[in-house]
Structure formats: structure tokens, C-alpha cells
Amino acid sequence: MPAVQETIDRVRSIDVDQYKYGFVTEIESDKAPKGLNEDVIRFISEKKGEPEWMLEWRLEAYRRWLTMTEPTWARVSYPKIEFNELYYYSAPKNTPGPKSLDEVDPELLETYEKLGIPLREQEILAGVAPENRVAVDAVFDSVSVVTTFKEELKKAGVIFCSISEALREYPDLVRKYLGSVVPVSDNFYATLNSAVFSDGSFVYVPEGVRCPMELSTYFRINEQNTGQFERTLIIADKGAYVSYLEGCTAPQRDENQLHAAVVELIAHDDAEIKYSTVQNWYPGDKNGKGGIYNFVTKRGDCRGKNSKISWTQVETGSAITWKYPSCILRGDNSRGEFYSIAVSNGHQQIDSGTKMIHLGKNTSSRIISKGISAGKSENTYRGLVSAHRKATNARNFTQCDSLLIGQDCGAHTVPYMESKNSTAVFEHEATTSKISDDQMFYCQQRGLSEEEAVALIVNGFVKDVIQQLPMEFAVEAQKLISISLEGSVG
Amino acid sequence: MLEIKNLHAHVGDDETEILRGVNLTVKPGEVHAIMGPNGSGKSTLSYILAGKDDYEVTEGDILFNGESMLEMEPDERAAAGLFLAFQYPIEIPGVATMTFLKTALNAQRKARGEGELSTPEFMKKVKEKAAELNITMDMLKRPLNVGFSGGEKKRSEILQMSLLEPKLCIMDETDSGLDIDALKIVADGVNRLRSPDRAMVVITHYQRLLDHIVPDVVHVLSRGRIVKTGGKELALELEKNGYADYVGQAA
Ligand SMILES: Nc1ncnc2c1ncn2[C@@H]1O[C@H](COP(=O)(O)OP(=O)(O)O)[C@@H](O)[C@H]1O
Numbered sequence: 001m002p003a004v005q006e007t008i009d010r011v012r013s014i015d016v017d018q019y020k021y022g023f024v025t026e027i028e029s030d031k032a033p034k035g036l037n038e039d040v041i042r043f044i045s046e047k048k049g050e051p052e053w054m055l056e057w058r059l060e061a062y063r064r065w066l067t068m069t070e071p072t073w074a075r076v077s078y079p080k081i082e083f084n085e086l087y088y089y090s091a092p093k094n095t096p097g098p099k100s101l102d103e104v105d106p107e108l109l110e111t112y113e114k115l116g117i118p119l120r121e122q123e124i125l126a127g128v129a130p131e132n133r134v135a136v137d138a139v140f141d142s143v144s145v146v147t148t149f150k151e152e153l154k155k156a157g158v159i160f161c162s163i164s165e166a167l168r169e170y171p172d173l174v175r176k177y178l179g180s181v182v183p184v185s186d187n188f189y190a191t192l193n194s195a196v197f198s199d200g201s202f203v204y205v206p207e208g209v210r211c212p213m214e215l216s217t218y219f220r221i222n223e224q225n226t227g228q229f230e231r232t233l234i235i236a237d238k239g240a241y242v243s244y245l246e247g248c249t250a251p252q253r254d255e256n257q258l259h260a261a262v263v264e265l266i267a268h269d270d271a272e273i274k275y276s277t278v279q280n281w282y283p284g285d286k287n288g289k290g291g292i293y294n295f296v297t298k299r300g301d302c303r304g305k306n307s308k309i310s311w312t313q314v315e316t317g318s319a320i321t322w323k324y325p326s327c328i329l330r331g332d333n334s335r336g337e338f339y340s341i342a343v344s345n346g347h348q349q350i351d352s353g354t355k356m357i358h359l360g361k362n363t364s365s366r367i368i369s370k371g372i373s374a375g376k377s378e379n380t381y382r383g384l385v386s387a388h389r390k391a392t393n394a395r396n397f398t399q400c401d402s403l404l405i406g407q408d409c410g411a412h413t414v415p416y417m418e419s420k421n422s423t424a425v426f427e428h429e430a431t432t433s434k435i436s437d438d439q440m441f442y443c444q445q446r447g448l449s450e451e452e453a454v455a456l457i458v459n460g461f462v463k464d465v466i467q468q469l470p471m472e473f474a475v476e477a478q479k480l481i482s483i484s485l486e487g488s489v490g
Numbered sequence: 491m492l493e494i495k496n497l498h499a500h501v502g503d504d505e506t507e508i509l510r511g512v513n514l515t516v517k518p519g520e521v522h523a524i525m526g527p528n529g530s531g532k533s534t535l536s537y538i539l540a541g542k543d544d545y546e547v548t549e550g551d552i553l554f555n556g557e558s559m560l561e562m563e564p565d566e567r568a569a570a571g572l573f574l575a576f577q578y579p580i581e582i583p584g585v586a587t588m589t590f591l592k593t594a595l596n597a598q599r600k601a602r603g604e605g606e607l608s609t610p611e612f613m614k615k616v617k618e619k620a621a622e623l624n625i626t627m628d629m630l631k632r633p634l635n636v637g638f639s640g641g642e643k644k645r646s647e648i649l650q651m652s653l654l655e656p657k658l659c660i661m662d663e664t665d666s667g668l669d670i671d672a673l674k675i676v677a678d679g680v681n682r683l684r685s686p687d688r689a690m691v692v693i694t695h696y697q698r699l700l701d702h703i704v705p706d707v708v709h710v711l712s713r714g715r716i717v718k719t720g721g722k723e724l725a726l727e728l729e730k731n732g733y734a735d736y737v738g739q740a741a
């Protein structure tokens with residue numbers, strides 16, 4: 001299939017697979033047999049036409065994984081995952097969907113309606129190629145938009161493709177960087193991912209290039225269908241800049257429940273990577289049944305001097321979130337940032353935070369975390385800031401704010417600080433607050449309903465982080481936060 | 491427009507009656523002043539009119555345009571046209587005043603089945619009214635009431651009132667914490683809103699506000715009851731003699 005056609009099909013499938021049908025009906029697909037063993041891994045690697053070294057890499061990870069046990073230190077609890085009951089490879093065929101909308105859970109449809117999903121696609125698509133702000137139909141049907149997008153990147157020398165494609169087209173680049181930030185043996189879920197990852201994105205921005213547009217997974221959305229084990233690798237070479245948006249803004253059902261993604265970022269000298277996520281996987285129903293287990297390893301390596309990596313995340317979905325986007329500040333004068341909004345409602349459990357590892361001189365980091373708990377949820381911020389022996393003048397500022405809505409939820413802050421260098425200065429501020437009755441009454445006296453009042457107060461609470469998001473995401477994120485908190489008062 | 495009939499109320503779990511049979515009728519176009527010593531129940535009355543949780547009516551009724559309001563939520567009362575300018579306006583961190591104004595106005599319009607105002611229409615309106623109250627655009631960008639001076643808080647309350655164009659304006663100690671210049675600005679703002687189809691209840695401890703907002707009727711509230719009603723000269727008399735005469739009477 002020619003690349004352009006492929007992209008168009010993918011963009012089309014956004015609508016069909018992702019938001020209306022894909023999540024309830026078992027997608028007819030090309031599946032590996034249930035369970036995990038070396039044959040399944042060989043099957044995956046062969047299906048993808050991978051080079052021999054990649055298969056070996058996967059197998060080594062698998063053997064390693066067999067010796068590991070699931071971590072239990074996070075403040076989350078869930079039934080034991082039967083790893084041999086899962087499917088590890090499934091490529092959807094192009095005939096998804098129930099016969100009619102009647103077969104779709106009306107509650108989910110309602111959520112989509114509120115989200116105005118098709119509109120959002122428009123915005124994102126238009127936002128990605130700013131010179132082509134056209135209506136959604138035109139975007140979906142127009143070859144030229146997609147072509148412009150591909151060609152503009154090509155002209156700039158930016159590589160943006162699926163990791164499978166990268167393994168075929170740019171094996172040396174992938175081999176050089178894959179696993180260099182999150183080693184194969186890093187942790188239970190990352191090791192599992194290394195063995196079985198299905199697909200994901202690959203970005204390489206060459207020396208001195210400022211990527212001419214925001215890159216977004218919206219163009220690569222089918223990854224979320226094919227695999228629970230995404231693998232993303234982003235490299236900004238010397239002096240390069242790239243902003244990457246990862247959107248999973250539609251709640252989704254997933255038969256397998258488990259997502260274990262790995263994201264690796266590498267910033268060379270003077271390079272900058274900005275990585276934004278809006279995560280809204282299916283959180284489970286009101287009794288806490290179902291929902292996605294999201295065990296993600298995201299790490300950025302500020303490998304070069306003066307490099308910068310910035311994580312911004314808005315987490316509203318998933319039944320369980322276990323996620324600590326981190327920065328290794330290796331290069332002198334490098335900088336790491338983590339801006340996070342984590343919203344939990346119902347029976348959701350979030351254990352999330354970051355690690356800032358200061359290795360180089362004059363490195364600095366900033367952490368702004370806003371946790372909002374409602375319903376019967378538990379929301380934990382877990383962070384580590386460390387300065388190693390050579391990290392002279394390391395600086396960190398951490399601000400952790402928690403907002404509680406209702407009586408039955410919990411907010412916890414677990415900050416760890418370690419310094420082996422006496423010149424390091426770490427500052428930590430934490431607050432816990434509630435939405436007061438007086439605030440609610442004041443807003444309602446001005447005409448806001450209870451839900452509007454909560455949404456407004458919460459949006460005020462998260463403002464510092466929302467401001468870090470690219471415009472088109474910011475609006476959506478605010479809307480999502482309000483929706484996630486519906487039913488949390490009264 | 492507003493009829494309060496034999497209103498008895500207490501706050502929270504404390505059974506002590508704070509309002510002990512309040513009767514009050516306010517007609518469209520009228521401005522009523524409620525005066526009284528500290529602790530007499532003025533703020534309690536205003537909260538009960540606005541529908542605050544925990545303020546429980548045990549007897550009597552409140553009619554707004556002939557219909558009982560007791561079962562209405564605070565936001566429903568607001569949409570119906572009741573506005574309370576708070577004695578102590580509440581801080582909403584991170585929410586720009588401008589955003590708050592727009593959200594409130596559109597929420598009320600929505601509740602009344604009117605369309606939302608477009609941003610240019612809204613901006614035009616706000617700019618005009620803000621200028622009248624000596625409120626800068628800079629102040630409107632700051633989070634609502636956070637770090638506002640006493641005067642800024644009160645002017646912001648009146649700005650909200652003039653933007654929302656309520657039918658019944660209740661102002662609780664809007665003069666407290668204002669110097670004479672600010673008092674003048676606020677009073678002018680209130681006077682601009684006087685109209686034949688709008689009623690006002692001005693709650694105050696001191697007479698001086700009433701030099702600027704001249705009431706049609708003055709009531710004295712003491713220990714949860716209205717103990718005297720008169721014309722604007724009653725306020726002057728209170729200024730001279732204090733509340734001592736009335737405090738005893740109410741027992
Ligand atoms: N939340 C409350 N709980 C218990 N008592 C209250 C509460 N609020 C006010 N009161 C009491 O009610 C009485 C009237 O108070 P308030 O209405 O604030 O008076 P005013 O506004 O006239 O100064 C006072 O005795 C006060 O102590």
C-alpha cells in the first residue's frame with residue numbers, strides 16, 4: 001500500500017474503529033495464539049518482518065521477564081493478572097464494528113457526544129497542519145492535506161513513522177537508541193513490553209532542525225487498536241526541537257485490560273523535546289468493574305549539554321494508573337520538567353509522579369503536580385529527586401497540590417529526595433485542599449450549577465499545568481476534566 | 491416582588507433560632523434598607539434568601555414574584571433574578587475574574603433558555619460596566635477576589651451585579667471596608683441600577699451608605715426580628731441614638 005493511501009486509511013479509521021465501534025465488538029483480527037512463549041514472540045517478529053537482531057532482543061527480554069516478579073510498592077490494588085490469558089498480537093482487519101449503533105453501550109455514546117469527538121478531530125487535524133485549516137470532511141478525504149503533512153516533514157528531514165516501519169527502513173537508528181533510556185531489564189512491565197511490543201511511533205529530528213509542526217499520535221491512532229504494548233522512541237539530535245502530542249482522548253474498552261507502554265526520549269546537545277499526553281482510557285464502570293490497567297514506563301534522557309525535556313500529562317482515565325515520566329539530567333545545564341494533572345473519580349486508583357535524576361552540573365528540574373480525587377478513588381503522587389556526586393548546583397522545585405472532592409477519596413504525597421552533592425538545592429511545597437462549601441455557594445449564587453461550579457474551581461486549580469499544553473489540547477483537557485468529575489458532587 | 495412571611499430559621503445543628511419571625515414585603519422599584527446591630531441576623535437573612543446549605547427554615551415562607559423559593563437551589567434562585575452581594579466575597583484561586591463573569595452570565599442565560607453571549611458582545615458589556623466602577627482590565631485578569639483589597643472586592647461584587655442585571659439585589663454590608671471615594675463609586679454603581687422593575691435590599695450597619703443610596707423604607711432588625719420600620723429619616727435617628735433602644739425591645 002502506498003504510504004499516502006495508508007495514512008488516509010488510518011485517518012479514516014479514527015472515526016470508525018476508535019470512537020464509535022471499535023471498543024465493544026471483538027475486532028476480527030489476525031491474532032497470535034493466546035498466552036506468551038517464545039513461539040508467540042517469533043510469530044510477532046516475523047509478522048512484522050523484523051531484522052534478526054530485533055528478534056534476539058525480544059527473546060532476551062522475554063527470558064529476563066520470566067525471572068522477574070510484579071512490583072507491589074505502588075498504592076494500587078487489583079486482582080492478579082493472568083499473563084497467559086492474554087493475546088499478545090492482534091492486527092485488526094478492516095471490517096470492524098457492530099451492525100448498528102444499538103449494539104453500543106449508550107453510556108459511552110453519551111460521553112462521546114459530550115466530548116464532541118468528531119469536532120475534536122477537526123481541531124487536531126487542522127492544528128497539525130496549520131496552513132490547512134479545513135473542515136473535517138475535507139481533511140479526511142483530501143489527499144493533499146496528508147501529502148502536505150508528509151512532505152513538509154520530509155523536506156525538513158524529520159522522520160515520523162511507526163516503529164515497525166522504522167525497524168525496516170532505519171534499522172541502524174532504531175538499534176542505536178532502542179532500550180538506551182529504558183533498558184530491557186528496567187522493570188517488570190518495561191521488560192514485558194520489550195519482549196512483545198506491537199507498535200508505536202518513531203521520531204527522529206536531525207541536527208539543527210525545528211520540527212515544523214506538532215507531531216501527534218492522532219495520525220498514528222491505529223496503534224492503540226493493535227497493541228496494548230506500545231513502544232515509542234523519539235530522538236532530537238543536536239539543537240533540534242520537537243513537540244509531540246499523545247492523545248488517547250476517547251474512553252475505550254479493551255478486552256485485555258492491560259496496557260504496558262514504553263516511551264523513550266533522547267535529547268542531544270541543545271535539543272528540546274516537549275511531550276504532552278492527554279489520557280482518557282476507560283476507567284471502569286461506577287462499581288469499579290472493568291477499565292484499563294495502565295502500567296507505563298516513560299523516560300527522557302537529557303543526554304547532551306543544555307538539553308531540555310518537558311513532560312506534560314493530563315490523566316483522567318484508566319482504572320489503574322502506574323506511571324512516572326522521568327528525566328535523566330545527564331548533560332551539563334540540562335533541564336527537566338514535569339507538569340501533571342491526575343484526576344481520579346469512581347474507583348480509580350492513580351499512583352503517578354516523576355523522577356528527576358540530576359547527574360550533570362548546573363542541572364535544573366521543575367515539578368508541578370495537581371492531583372484531584374473524587375468519589376472513592378485513591379490518588380498518589382510519588383516523586384524522586386536525586387542529585388549525584390557530580391551534580392554540582394543541581395536545582396529542583398517541586399509543587400504538589402491535591403484537591404479533594406467528597407469524603408470517600410484519598411490523596412497521598414510521597415516525595416523522596418536524595419542528594420550526594422552538598423551544593424544541590426531542592427525545594428518542595430505541598431498543599432491539600434477541599435472545595436469549600438463557601439466557594440460552592442458563591443458560584444451557585446452567581447448562577448452556576450453544582451457541576452459547573454466544581455468544573456470552574458477545578459479548572460482554576462489546574463491552570464498552571466493547562467497553560468503548558470498546546471492550545472488545541474488545553475481546551476480539550478479542560479472539557480475532559482469536567483466530564484471525568486461529573487457526578488462527583490451532590 | 492419579595493415577600494417574607496413569619497420566617498423562622500436556625501443554622502446547622504445548633505437549634506437556636508436566629509431569625510424569629512421576620513416579615514418583609516419589597517415591591518418592584520423600591521429600595522429597602524435593613525439596619526441592625528452586629529449579630530442581629532442580617533447576614534443570616536441574606537444567606538437564607540439566597541438558599542445557602544445548612545441554613546434551615548423551620549417556619550414561614552419566602553415568596554419571590556408570588557412563588558415560594560424554599561425548594562429552589564441557589565443557582566435556580568440566581569437564574570430567577572436574585573443576586574446577593576456578599577459581605578465577605580469568596581476567593582476562587584486560578585479563575586480569572588473575567589472568566590468567572592462570563593461563566594456566570596452564560597450559566598444564567600442558559601438556565602433561562604437564552605443563548606450564550608458571543609465573546610465580542612460580552613467584552614463590550616464588561617468593558618463599559620468595569621469602566622464605570624473604575625475597574626481596570628488588569629484587575630479582571632486576576633483570579634477572582636484573590637489578593638483583592640477590600641474596596642476591589644466590593645467593586646467586583648457590584649460589577650457582577652450590574653452585568654447579571656438581577657431583579658432583586660441584596661447587598662450585605664457593601665459599604666464595610668470602603669473609604670469615602672470608593673463608597674461613592676460603589677453607590678453610583680448601585681444607583682445606576684435603580685429602576686422601576688428592580689428591587690433592592692441594602693443591609694448595613696451604618697447610616698453613611700444611605701446618604702448615597704437613599705432608601706424608600708428602613709427596617710431595624712434586632713435579635714432576629716424586624717422591630718421598627720420607617721422612612722429614610724429612621725436611619726438618621728439610628729445614627730444619632732444608636733441601636734440601644736431597639737435591642738431591649740426585641741427580647
Ligand atoms: N454558621 C453559624 N453557626 C451558628 N451560628 C451562627 C452562624 N452564623 C451566624 N450565627 C449566629 O447568628 C447570629 C446572627 O449572625 P449574622 O447573621 O452574621 O448577624 P449580622 O450579619 O447581623 O451581624 C449571631 O449570633 C451569630 O453568632
Ligand SMILES: [Mg+2]
Binds near residue numbers: 533577662663
Ligand atoms: Mg453580617
